[in-house]
Each structure stands twice: as structure tokens, then as C-alpha cells.
Amino acid sequence: MLSSNDKIDKGTLKLQSFSRPPLTAGTYTVNAGMEVNSTGEQKVPANFNNIGLSFTITAPRFSLETALIHSVFPLAGSKGAYEAAMPHIILNRKTLPWECAVTNKDGDCRPWLYVLLLNEQELTKDAVKEIKLKEVMNPTAGVSLPDIKLTDEEKLKDDKIKVLEIPAALFKSIAPLKDELDYLAHTRQVDATDRYNKDKEQKKDNNAGWLSVLAGNRLPTVGDLNTAFLVSLEGYGSFIDNTRTIATGNVRLVVMKQWAFKVQGASFSNLLDQLNGNAQDFKMEIKNPADKPLSTGIINAVKFGYTMVNHGRRDGKQAASWYRGPLVPVKISVPAVHAYKSADNALRLDKDTAAFDISYAAAWQLGRFLALENPGFFGGISNWKNTFKQEKPISIARDLITKPRIVDREELPPIINLQDLEPTIKEIESDEVLTDYVIELWNRSKK
Template sequence: MSEITKIVQCFLPPMVAGSYQVTVDQDILRNKKSVQKIKKAFSFGVDAARFTLNAADIYSVYPPANRSGNYSGQLPHVIFSRRTLPWERTIDGKPPVFQREETPQQKQTPQVSPPVPWMALLLFDEDEMQALKINLGSLQDILPPSVPDTVIRPAISKESAFAKAELTLMEWENETDGCFTVDITKEQFDAYVPSMESLSFLAHAKEVSITHKDQEGILDTDADKSTGMFSVLVGNRVLTSGKSHTAIVVSLEGYAAYLKGATPKKEIPKGNSVRLVVLAHWNFDNSGEANFLQLVNGIHTRPMKIEKATEVAHLKSYFESGHVPLGHLTRAGATTISWYQGPFVPRLSPATSKKISFTASDGALRYDRTTGFFDVSFAAAWQLGRVLGLQNQEYARAMGAWRLSQIQEKAKNTQRDTINSLMNNQEAITVKSKLIQFLGVTTSTPEKIEVATTASIPEEARSFLTELYQLKGVPFSYLVPHEFYLEKEHADSGIMTVFYLDPNWMEALLDGALSIGRLDDTDHILDRVLSEGLIDGYIDQKSNESKTDPDLRVLNVTGFLLRSDVVSGWRGLEILAYDSDGELLPALRFERIDDDIFLGIFNGNIASITIKQPFEGLHFGIKMDSNRESNRYQKNLKEDDGSPLEASREAINVNNELNNGLIENDIIDVAGLASLMKQKLNPVAIAQNKEVHFTSAEFAYQMVDSPVKREITITLNVS
């Protein structure tokens, strides 16, 4: 599909969940004759998700939960954070068909006898949900009742004895354990629940590069942590009506006999309802025009400053530099206003050529006589660094021990140098006099102890300072002090504010952290931390353009804050930043820091940003013709590279069949559509000498929409 995405039919666990028994036979021989035969059986169970899912099991859903948008023609789907989840159980409690002893040898592969997931994704509109209710109950509600009623329940017994290929509660499962259920009608079960064959096409897995993703919530990765493994469950109902909908992930364990394609098939009596275990559910509205393409195209860029116009000329420079006036309560209890600017600034801000350390936050205050206000930016950064340093006990202890070791090393060197000087003194004085002179030197208090800073900074300190440089742990209000910085033009739009990282603010933050147990030469330590690259990823470049001071340092670190519904609705966005030469910039920090806010900080100057739809969450569906009198549904098949598949210069499609029986009441006959696709693709595959297999991976590839991306040109202010 692409160089960073691979669709896989399935990832099967070594053993599916259930009850197993191991029998051990031992024959003890003496002189080649059996004297004792021992036979023992051991029973054990394999557990997996069953009646509930952990919140971490679900990576994302589509359509986005609690959102409105244009999702017509698409199929709902849910992405699991574990590659094996849809196949960790089977709906009948037996091993997958291709692993069973009675399966013919020619069918003992997943491609020939595909595994069937134990769950399905059902979709109901707002009218149907008026008669349905998702109830919180216990396992007792799904077990066979003592008195027969009109509710069909899964074929799961409450007996706890181990029995191979039999669905029972396991020893660790109790009837009082909670679970959600929903009762649907016989007609809804027959119409909406996919057939056994269709189910095998509605679950697949994906291997996706996660290098340029926020990796929070990605739990299943390869050995080098560069590829994420996901499993995907797709629904079979096309979204058409502009209504509210509820998507429900249900367990089909214990319902194998009721599914279409079962042999023999059990019929649900008329008037009966079917109780299904609800594993997850979410709501959304298929209304409005918002979709991924519209949202990503609606992102506007601007510098990191408040765009509010002001008529006061002497205040304009403050707003242009990214400052904002905030309420300030002084130590004396007076209420005033002070200027504040966070670490994100709208223009390149060179640092001073000499690093300055402060003994207290008040030393970093700046007073503007023009406005009569204090600028508390660096003072706030210094105090915050100190508080965070004290809060991190490992860092505080490591810095204290490191400083003490340096003082001891300096004292030892001073003592050695003094002894050597006295012993090498050739003056005619007695040993007693030399001893008195030595004691007088060592007990005197020097005016200043210069601590040697040649030893390596402790790893705990390096780690903490690196995270602090990446602004991890810094409250969001320090980064973005006012909502106007990220104010969107309208609800469906997005805003991307771009910024430079202010080296002066960062140095004040680091200096505050280094002030713990301060000595007179802390500024030398700060100089090492910054100039000698002791913080991973710190860029300290000499400015060749400065004629007045060629040693003036420039911190070429830039970034963006993206606020948009595309962040909250599409988890796992791929965002890449490039410089003016088209080189990919390495990220110092790259993560979603709020529901709809994404932060990226990069080494170098950003010239362009590319936002890509997450590959693990590409949409599945068909095109809907706006002309109701012509074919309503359209689906063209495609080549391996995504281009339309052509035979005799006529695009191969399944449009006629889609509109003549393969879709009824918006429900797709998935097995029939997959079979048709295979027939259409067969001649091409044979001509190319390819082995013909059409599994859920091939079906997903044909059903998936092309990925959407947008390239944004960034203009940074360097004046």
C-alpha cells in the first residue's frame, strides 16, 4: 500500500482463549520390559478479553466519537491497539478451522480457511436506537435462565469444569462480574449481523510506521519501536442518512449456530430478541460538511502572537514580540498588570553572548518605564525551573551529590597542592613550623570556592534537564498564557501557530533548575549545559551574520501548535516538518498535549509541514452518486500502487452488482462483494503469474480510500 504501511490478513495468537488439557504418558522399562505406566492429565485455561475491553485496547474509532461531519458512503471501523485482539477467541470455542484436526490438509492455511473474528461492529441510526438500550448488568444476564423466556442468549455455560471446545465460564470468571448488553430484534440480528463468511473479511491487521506520530497509546510495536501493530474491525453498513448514529462492537461468542452460513443453522423464533454483549460503543452525527479533507484544508497559519489590533503605539512592540498583559498579584498584596511571554516567540530571538545566572527569581524581573509594567517572563521561567527541580527528588539528590563531590575533589586538590608547596619549601624552617603553616592555610576560609566542572554531569541530571529542555512537565499556561494565541476563526477551521524557541526563556528555566544547592560558579555549569551539548538535542549555533558580536548564539529551534478537530477526531496523525532544503527535521517533542491541540518542536527552521491522514485509520467505503436515478453506488478496483485497475482500457468496477443486490438497505453483502472482486481480479492475477488469494487484507485494500494529506508552507519572522 505504501512504504510505511502493510495490510495483513490476521495475526493469530499462539493459542486462542479457552480450556485445554495436556495428557502425559510415561512408560518405565526394565530390561526392555514395561514395569510401570504413568498417565497424567493437566487442565489449564488461556484467558483473553471476553465480556469487556480495556480502554487502552481501543486506539481510535471512525467516525470520530461525538462529532458531526459528512461520512456518507463510508463504513464505520474501530482500531485496536493489539494486533491479535479480533482472533484471540473464536465464536464457537474451538480452534480456528485451519488448525482443527478434521480439516483437510489442502485447507490448513489461513488463506484457504480464514479465521473468523469473535466480534462484529453493528450500526444503528437514531430511530432504531429509540427502541434499543445499552444496559449495564452482570454475566448472570447472559447465562441461560432457570425459566425459559423470549430472549436468546449466547451458548455459554456457567459450569466451571474444563472442557475442550465447550464455551463455559472460566474459573476466574464470576456471575457477578459486570458487562454491558443490548437486546436487538430477530429481524435486526438476521439483517445486520454479518454471515460467517463475511465476518472473515471484516477484520484485518496493519503494520504502520510510527516515526512521525504521537506514540501515546501505541502499545504493540516491533522490536525497534519504529512500527506499530494494529488490528481493525470494520462494519458492514454504509452510512447514508443524515442522522445521529450509534456504532456498537458486540461479541458473537456463543452465536455460531445462529449466523448465516452455519451448518446446521438455528433459527431465532419469531418475537424473540437476541442479547449481545457490548464491548464498546460510540455516537456520532452524519450531518454537516466537515470531513478530514475539509478540516485539514481549513487549517490557517499565523505567528505566535495575539492578533488583536491596538491603537496604542507604544504597546504594539509588546504584542508583536508575543507578550500578553496578565493580572499580577505582588508579594505586598497589590493587584497590578505585568507583561508575560512564554518560550514560544514569533520571531528569531538571539540569546546574549554571556550566560547570566540569577540568585533569585526577582533578579530576572525587567521593568519598562514606558508602560510602568514589569516583564515577568524570565522570572516566571526561573522560578518554574527551580520548583520543577525541587519536585524531582532524583534530580535534586543527584545534583546535590554531584556538587558535593566536586567540592570535595577541589578541597583534596587544594590540600595536596599546599602540602607539596610546603614540603618543597627549601627555607630553613622546622617541620613543626611547616605543620603550623599548613594548618593555618587549610583552616582559612577562601573568598570563593571554584568548583571543578570537568566531571560528567550525573545521568539523572542529564535526563531531567533534557526533558525540561523539551518543556515536559511545564504547565500549558506557561507555554500558552492566553486562549487568544490559539483562537480559531470558526468552529470547523483550525489554527496552526508557528514559533521560535526563545533561548533566553529556556536558559532562565534551566538556571532555575540548576539553582538547587547553588554555588558561586553555577553560571559555569549552565555554560557547560548549553554550549557543550550536555542536553540531548540542544542546538547552539554561532551566528555568522552578526557583525557586532560574532559569538552571539542563535537557537534555531522552531515548532508549531496545531488546534483543530482533525487532532481530536483522527488520532495518530502523521506530521512531518521540513527545512528550506527539503530535509526532514528531527523532532525534540512531538505529541498531542490536549484533546484538540498538537505540539511539535524541531531542530532547525521549519519551511513546510505535511499533515497526513493516519494510515491505520484510512476510511473504508464506496462512492455515492448524487444522481439518484443513476447508479447510486460506485467502486472501482485498483492496482497495487493505488491507481485504477484497467483491462482493455476499461476500468474494472463492481458498480452494476453493487446496485443490483449486493447492497440491501445499506447493508453490504461482504462475502458476495469479496467473491465478485476476486472474480474481477483473477484474470489480471493469472496474466501476471500471481498466486490467487483474496483474504481480508486484499478486501481491505480494495475498500480503503486513498490517504489525504496537505502540505503547508511556513513563513517564520526572522526580524
């Protein structure tokens, strides 16, 4: 099992089966006593009164703070081809799924949180309710309650919590077995350098980059609105272990998080399959309202997938230019130049139509935006430019004053030997000062 102090390389991911805390939530008592065995004439008491100290370890039992939730999948309210996706939730605390116990048995280290998925037919309108925390364990006709005990503080709380009541038979048919719970939770470590690069305190946090993941055990129903519930299994260990039978009525589950999504539309692979099946020759109809004959250049451009777009030029003038996207299924020749210093360098003039082709210029500009959006790339370019600015003046200085000079076709010795220049360069910290120094020496050499 990995330690929270383990370092992780950038761009890598580490997985581990669990991250159990040393102690689960609950009240513990530490008893201290002393016994003395003595010999000789002096009598010493053999036993002393034991001293006990109780302490409580707390964990979120009935609700989750928003800060503890990293993300959910599928996204709440989204629509997509999720028919093969297990709904899951990612939490910002790596030990959270193991901080409470499913049963009161010693050594029960199974995850106590579970992602329950229901479709429209299974989820009735009155299944989700809000009740007071102090009433969560109040007996209700036909409703089975978890085998848990509220603390004295919880018995007095009027805070509203959310519960889910579904038929016991339905829960029994979809709930994971005791040996399956371990496979529905894990922890992972990711590199969090970029995420916390502005927060020095987060950098010192050994748990930064550690996350816990809880996944459901059902696939969503296609065409339906599917609702995922992060529910607590605390106190339901006997039900999952088949030692407790609930044949009728409903089961009450505490809801920690709820989100809904819809399985709708084709997946990307399905769309590609349909595209291949319906592929036809590329055709574009040219409309000429003036009924004037079109030039050969325009006809050829349209055949090759180009279209006219509005083009705001650098000089402020508006023009119409040709543009062709990268996915148009027509093969064209690749230009000889593959490197451009700016978007304008990638502009090409079509002599047949006297219009610019902005396809490569648009691609260059898009690539620059994507690069600048990447923190790692942007930081690398900035470091390279700063290093280049620092090194170039020194390089110029060495070339100017350490190499032989040609004056009136006569080769003269260098202004200064390289060995004499090295101490001077080391003492000078400013590039501007060094440049001024070199210029002054150069001016002197010309006199």
C-alpha cells in the same frame, strides 16, 4: 504473513489480512506418557501412568480495557458528512480480534468481534441494558443467548457488563455472513518511532506500531443519530452459519464498546461544488461614516481583497495594517523576494495608504509554527544547526592560519601549514578552545 519483528520504514504502512494467535482463549490440557519396550531377562513395566497438566489462556470476553482501544471513527459525539464512511474501531493489540472463537469447532479462526451499526429507528430505548456477569447466560423469556459457557470464576462475578438486545430478524438481516467476517478485520503496522521516542521500553516492544482494525458492514443513515456497537459474536457461529434458526424474539449481544455520531452537513467535495455553482464576482462594500472621499489607494486595496486588521508591532505600538488571505479570489502580483529571514522581513509598506501589508508576514509566522509542530522537521533543523556550529569555527580557523596574509600590501606566508594544523584540530574537542587558539595565533602574526 508478516512477523512482528519486521521493520518498517518511516512514513510507510503495512497491511495484512490477520494476526491469529497460536492458541485461542480457553482451557487446554497437556498429557505426558511413556511406554517402554524391553527384551531380555529383566522385566520392565510396559506402561506408565499418564500425567496431565491443564492451563488456561484468557482473553477479554465481556468488556475491554480503555488501554486496548486506540481510536474510533467517526468520533463519539461528532457531526459530519459520514454518509459514505464505514464506522470502525482500532485496537492496540493486533491479535485481539482472533483471540476467541465464534464457534466451538476446531480451526474456526474468524474474527469474534463485530462493529454493529444501528440508527434511531432501529435502536429502542430499552435495547441496551446492564446486567451482572454471572447472569449473562440466565434464560430470559423471548431472548436467545449465545452458545458459550462461563468459567467457574465468571459464574461468581457481580461485575456489571453491557448487553444489547435487538429483534432476531433485524440482527439476521444485518449480521455478516461467515465468509464476510474475514473482510471486516485486518491488522496494520505503522512506524511508531515518534510516538515512543520518549519511552525506551516501548522501543524494545516488538508489537509497538501494530494495530488491529474492525470495520462495520453498514453505512450510517443521513440525518439520524447512528450508534455503533463493538459486540462479541462468540457463540453465535451457528446463527451466522445458518445452521441455527431464530425466527422470533430478541438476540442478546455482549457490548464491548459503544459510541454515537450524527450524519449531518455536506462533505468537502459537496461544499466545493456548491461554491463553484454560486461563484460570483468579488465585491466588498466600503462604509465611510465620515462622508469623506476615500483615497484611490484604499479603494484599490479593498478591490484586491484586503481588509484592515489590528496590528501589534514589535516596538509595542498598535497600528492598523492591511491583510489579505490566500483564498481571496483575486489575482495579484507575486513579490520578487521569496525568502525571508523573519516575519518582519516580509512586511511591505503600501505607499498609497501609508499602511503596512502583513499578509506575507502572517503567512511566514504561520508556516514557522506549523514547522515547529512537526517533530521530524524540528529535529532536522536542530541537528543541522548543531552541525553548523561545530563545523564553522574549524572552517574559520583553517582560513585564518593556512591562507596567505596581506600586510601593508605585502603578501606574507600563512601562519601555519595545513598539514601541521590537522593534528591540533583533532586533539581539540571544544570549539571555544579552538577559537581562542586561532585568535592567539592571529594576534601573534600581527606583532
